[in-house]
Amino acid sequence: MANIKCIGILTSGGDAPGMNAAIRAVTRAAIYSGIEVKGIMRGYRGLISDEIVPFKSNSVSNIIQQGGTVLKTARCKEFQTPEGRKVAHEALVREGIDALVVIGGDGSLTGARIFAQEYDFPVVGLPGTIDNDLMGTDLTIGYDTALNTIMEAVDKIRDTASSHERLFFIEVMGRECGFLALNGAIASGAEAAIIPEMSFQQDQLGDLISNGFRKSKNSSLVLVTEGDITGGAMAQAERVKNEFPQYDVRVTILGHVQRGGSPTANDRILASRMGAAAVDALLDDQRNVMIGIQNDNIVYVPFSKAIKKNKPFQEDLMRTLKILSI
Ligand code: ADP
Numbered sequence: 410m411a412n413i414k415c416i417g418i419l420t421s422g423g424d425a426p427g428m429n430a431a432i433r434a435v436t437r438a439a440i441y442s443g444i445e446v447k448g449i450m451r452g453y454r455g456l457i458s459d460e461i462v463p464f465k466s467n468s469v470s471n472i473i474q475q476g477g478t479v480l481k482t483a484r485c486k487e488f489q490t491p492e493g494r495k496v497a498h499e500a501l502v503r504e505g506i507d508a509l510v511v512i513g514g515d516g517s518l519t520g521a522r523i524f525a526q527e528y529d530f531p532v533v534g535l536p537g538t539i540d541n542d543l544m545g546t547d548l549t550i551g552y553d554t555a556l557n558t559i560m561e562a563v564d565k566i567r568d569t570a571s572s573h574e575r576l577f578f579i580e581v582m583g584r585e586c587g588f589l590a591l592n593g594a595i596a597s598g599a600e601a602a603i604i605p606e607m608s609f610q611q612d613q614l615g616d617l618i619s620n621g622f623r624k625s626k627n628s629s630l631v632l633v634t635e636g637d638i639t640g641g642a643m644a645q646a647e648r649v650k651n652e653f654p655q656y657d658v659r660v661t662i663l664g665h666v667q668r669g670g671s672p673t674a675n676d677r678i679l680a681s682r683m684g685a686a687a688v689d690a691l692l693d694d695q696r697n698v699m700i701g702i703q704n705d706n707i708v709y710v711p712f713s714k715a716i717k718k719n720k721p722f723q724e725d726l727m728r729t730l731k732i733l734s735i
Contacts (some may be wrong), residue, residue, distance in 0.1 A: 411531065411694040415445040417461065417506040420478040421452030421485075421517035424668055425537045425551025427676035428478040428512055433469035434684025435510050435535075440466050442688060447506055451481045452513070453488035453520060456497040461504050473677055476554070476669045482513070488520050491527070498528045507531070508691045510684075512550070514538035515716045518699055522712035525697045533687045534699035534712060535680075539667060542586035544717045545710030546701030550683065553675040555582065555667045556592055562663055563597035563630060570628040573657065576649065580642035580662040583634040585718065589667070590632040591726050599630040600734045603645060605638035606722050614645050618653060635662075682707060 416439045420428050436446045448468065450460035462468075472479055487493030501509070508531040511521040518534045525532040536543045539555035559581050570577045579599075583589040587604025594602040603613045617631070633642045642660045649658050672680070683700045686707045690698060698709040 410692055411508075413444055413508045413531070413691055415447060415504075415506050416508050416510060416688070416691065417447045417449050417456075417501065417504070418464070418480065418510045419449040419452050419455065419512070420480045420482045420537060421511060421513035421520070422482060423514055423538060424478050424482050425539045425549070426476040426554035426668070426670055426672040427550040427680040428480075428482075428537050429469075429472040429475050430672060430677045430680035431512050431535050431537060431550055431684040432478065432480060433473055434681045435687055436464050436469045437466060438685040438688040442692060444688070447504060448480050451483040452485055452517070453493075453497060454483040454485040455481075456500050457485065457487050457493055459500045459503075461500065461506075473681075474671050476671055478512075488524075494524050494527060497524065498530070501530070508533070510535065510687045510691075512537040514540065514549075515543060518543070518712055519716050522697060522716065525712070531691055531696040533690045533695060534715070535683050535687055536699055536701065536715070539589065540583050540586050541588040542584060542720055543699065543701075543715050544720050545699065545708070545715050546703065548679060548702055550676055550680045551668075551672070552588065553679070554670055554672045555589060556596060557673055558667050558670055559589060559593035559632075559663060560596040562661075562666065563593065563599060563632070566661055567597070567628070567630060570630060570659075574628055575657045575659050576629045576631070578631050578633050578642035578645045578658070578660050580633050580635050580660070582663075582667050584636055585638060586720060587634050587722055590634045591722065591730065594630075594632040595726065595730050595733070597630070597632075598733070599632050601629075601631045602727070602730060603631060603633040603639050604722070605634050605636065607727070608638045614648060618649070
């Protein structure tokens with residue numbers, strides 16, 4: 410068993426609902442095992458500027474239900490330089506922190522991996538991102554809440570779309586990953602999803618229109634993943650306006666509402682399990698791993714694997730969406 414006396418926790422990069430539940434779980438699981446805990450504010454920036462506070466069990470009371478992160482989060486360019494990471498390491502040594510739990514997305518875990526290797530420092534990561542874009546885990550903390558937010562928003566848009574007989578393009582987050590768009594479309598009964606994974610293979614919009622996707626409907630809802638690969642919702646709408654002027658097109662960009670809100674039960678449970686597992690992993694002498702979940706089992710995923718791009722999406726989901734939108 411590793412001889413760890415004090416764990417530091419930080420949240421970094423884009424925030425996600427459920428991060429607080431993860432912070433709570435790491436804190437309580439560590440204290441339960443007799444380990445001291447310190448909260449590092451504002452991600453890697455707080456390490457560099459030494460914004461580090463002691464965390465007790467009651468420091469994480471009453472936060473499981475809150476969105477966002479009580480540790481705050483930030484983006485920190487200095488941490489991308491060897492000089493910045495040296496300052497960060499000095500702060501950890503000064504504070505007596507001998508292991509780190511980093512909660513964040515692929516950028517944060519990339520930083521964690523580089524730091525852990527450079528200083529041979531025990532670091533365990535938790536996948537905190539609404540995009541569900543990390544490899545080696547079926548789910549990331551925040552994804553389920555964002556999906557529910559999207560579903561509720563699309564339900565509302567449907568009311569107005571069907572009253573006016575309109576075609577709506579609804580842009581959702583996800584960067585290079587279509588999980589939110591695809592599962593959001595299935596959950597809300599939308600007609601289609603335009604996702605990055607399919608963008609290089611086929612003209613998704615062209616195919617939709619040539620298949621007469623509005624034939625039996627008085628309105629249509631299409632979810633589109635943000636970003637350069639799909640072009641986003643505005644680009645789809647522009648194209649329809651130019652090529653198919655018979656359609657009354659509207660665009661809604663859901664934006665940051667997807668990041669907020671009280672986490673769902675699934676996200677709270679996932680974050681709680683993963684947070685407790687992070688402490689187990691450190692005690693088990695694991696380092697340089699992200700906690701993942703596969704088939705409802707906790708797994709350790711090497712950082713190098715977790716941050717690889719191009720997480721495969723399930724093609725049967727696209728088929729299901731197509732079948733159900735006739
Ligand atoms: P996310 O974790 O949500 O993907 P970012 O990509 O913005 O968010 O990354 C968050 C932070 O992680 C960055 O501001 C930086 O401090 C750190 N980081 C990202 N990439 C690297 C890298 N290659 N080397 C060191 N640190 C990095």
